[in-house]
Amino acid sequence: MEFTLFLEDPKMNPTRAKKLSATLISLILCGVGMNAWGDESVAHYMANEALMVVHGNTKVMFDPIYKNSYSNYMLLPQEMEDALFAGDPPYDGLDAIFISHYHGDHFTPEDVLRFMNARPDVDMYAPSQAVVALRTIATAADQNIFDRVKSVDLEYKDAPISLVVENLEIEALRIPHSGWPTGRLDVANIVWRVTLDEATTVIHLGDADANDIHFSTDPEFWSSKQPDIAFPPYWFYSSNDGLNILSSKIGAQQSVGIHVPTAMSNDASLRPAELRDVDLFTVPGETRPISSH
Numbered sequence: 001m002e003f004t005l006f007l008e009d010p011k012m013n014p015t016r017a018k019k020l021s022a023t024l025i026s027l028i029l030c031g032v033g034m035n036a037w038g039d040e041s042v043a044h045y046m047a048n049e050a051l052m053v054v055h056g057n058t059k060v061m062f063d064p065i066y067k068n069s070y071s072n073y074m075l076l077p078q079e080m081e082d083a084l085f086a087g088d089p090p091y092d093g094l095d096a097i098f099i100s101h102y103h104g105d106h107f108t109p110e111d112v113l114r115f116m117n118a119r120p121d122v123d124m125y126a127p128s129q130a131v132v133a134l135r136t137i138a139t140a141a142d143q144n145i146f147d148r149v150k151s152v153d154l155e156y157k158d159a160p161i162s163l164v165v166e167n168l169e170i171e172a173l174r175i176p177h178s179g180w181p182t183g184r185l186d187v188a189n190i191v192w193r194v195t196l197d198e199a200t201t202v203i204h205l206g207d208a209d210a211n212d213i214h215f216s217t218d219p220e221f222w223s224s225k226q227p228d229i230a231f232p233p234y235w236f237y238s239s240n241d242g243l244n245i246l247s248s249k250i251g252a253q254q255s256v257g258i259h260v261p262t263a264m265s266n267d268a269s270l271r272p273a274e275l276r277d278v279d280l281f282t283v284p285g286e287t288r289p290i291s292s293h
Contacts, residue, residue, distance in 0.1 A: 041200040041290035043229060044090065045281040047074040048105055049206065049258045051231065052091070053290070055196040058167050059090075061097045062192065062204040062231070065111045068104030072261050077284050085118050094119065095168065099126035100206025101177065101189040102133055109133040116145040125170060127188040128153040152190055160221045169195040173221065175208040178235065193227060200292050203227045203250060207259065210235055210242035215249040227252040229290045233259040237278045256281050256288055 131151040154174035171193040177184040230252035236242030257280040
């Protein structure tokens with residue numbers, strides 16, 4: 001059964017970068033990064049917009065399974081993907097995955113189907129476009145996964161939706177994909193605001209368009225809860241609207257930019273001026289502590 005929610009060097013040397021990534025991934029897969037935090041909250045970067053947020057024993061992921069880099073974005077390292085599908089630490093005990101939208105650098109139906117069969121303990125929350133794609137390729141033997149697939153059907157300017165499930169408070173709002181108002185208007189990009197254990201609130205913006213008009217129509221939603229951390233696509237830091245949205249609408253205590261192109265230098269001093277003083281996720285396996293207010 002499907003549940004619908006009625007509430008969307010100028011650049012680091014490649015060899016050096018690969019060695020650094022492998023080292024960090026080895027540490028995190030051995031559980032060093034996880035155990036060190038205990039019951040504290042931490043964000044674990046995977047690649048592109050894929051990341052895991054942990055509070056105590058509660059774990060959620062955003063956009064973790066995709067196979068298209070469009071020759072511009074980072075793919076999950078193979079060691080990380082293998083551990084994710086196997087449920088090895090630190091990806092054991094995963095509660096849910098959240099999909100922002102159906103694009104190849106965020107969601108690949110075939111691999112998500114394989115993951116949901118491999119991990120019968122994990123729920124999935126996704127826009128209806130992604131769920132339809134999943135159903136299109138599912139066989140009779142795959143139908144049991146849809147008991148754990150929650151479909152969100154939101155149009156632009158629809159009211160936000162919310163749901164409380166055990167240790168998660170889940171809120172969703174459709175914000176247009178970047179390119180609005182001329183491009184990608186048919187893409188249901190879902191902004192997820194998720195609170196873990198009534199303690200840590202995170203917001204993942206997918207590929208949201210950084211125009212203040214989208215964030216001005218639901219002032220009660222934005223003012224109702226201050227996230228502890230936001231994960232905007234990096235282009236939010238490149239415009240006054242984006243910066244204003246982060247500070248006065250979303251109001252998160254901290255933010256880390258995601259969806260960073262592989263051509264972007266890991267050396268902040270070599271990035272475009274507007275990105276030199278902001279925090280970006282660029283290396284798979286790196287983490288950020290999350291301070292709850």
